[in-house]
């Protein structure tokens with residue numbers, strides 16, 4: 001694995017965005033795995049700036065998002081569908097029909113998950129998967145558990161995850177209790193993975209994930225098995241490494 005630590009958020013954002021724009025420049029038909037949460041926002045901002053300067057096009061790029069809440073209307077401001085449009089899709093030339101996010105309102109979640117996996121399979125390997133990490137080591141919404149699922153599936157969110165994400169909602173009662181998420185198997189199938197982590201509050205889990213035992217109790221620890229893992233940390237998140 002390659003670990004880069006950054007003094008400033010701006011430097012981290014520019015390097016992260018640079019890897020994604022370079023991929024789209026080298027392969028206009030690239031398949032990119034996208035993440036949500038607070039962590040990638042600054043990277044998406046830098047991608048938009050590059051696009052606005054005419055340096056990169058996403059016209060033929062395909063994207064697959066990691067996850068989506070169950071039961072939030074697609075146009076709810078905190079749905080991951082809204083997040084992606086707000087932070088990225090509405091500001092670049094990507095074709096919306098080339099963007100894929102699990103449908104958290106599907107009448108049959110297991111059918112939806114099966115279709116999502118089938119589409120990923122059909123499109124081919126994700127070239128670069130962007131990832132954040134939860135304080136409990138979750139990736140996507142793969143929560144710590146005695147066993148992990150490989151493909152896309154329905155999960156019940158842990159209370160700590162709902163509490164962490166309550167900052168985006170008016171109250172914790174509004175945070176959905178369930179989500180659809182790519183499985184760890186799908187995530188690990190990507191050719192390269194870019195894990196991004198910021199903040200002192202994540203220093204401990206980063207250390208555990210990258211240097212601790214590989215265990216389903218810390219889903220991010222499975223990233224240690226990936227042959228092309230790039231980790232972008234601010235100094236605070238990397239302080240225990």
Ligand SMILES: N[C@@H]1[C@@H](O)[C@H](O)[C@@H](COP(=O)(O)O)O[C@@H]1O
Nearest residue numbers: 036037038039132133134140141
């Ligand atoms: N499902 C998302 C993850 O994809 C994200 O990486 C993580 C950390 O979020 P944040 O970046 O806001 O700390 O939790 C969320 O719940």
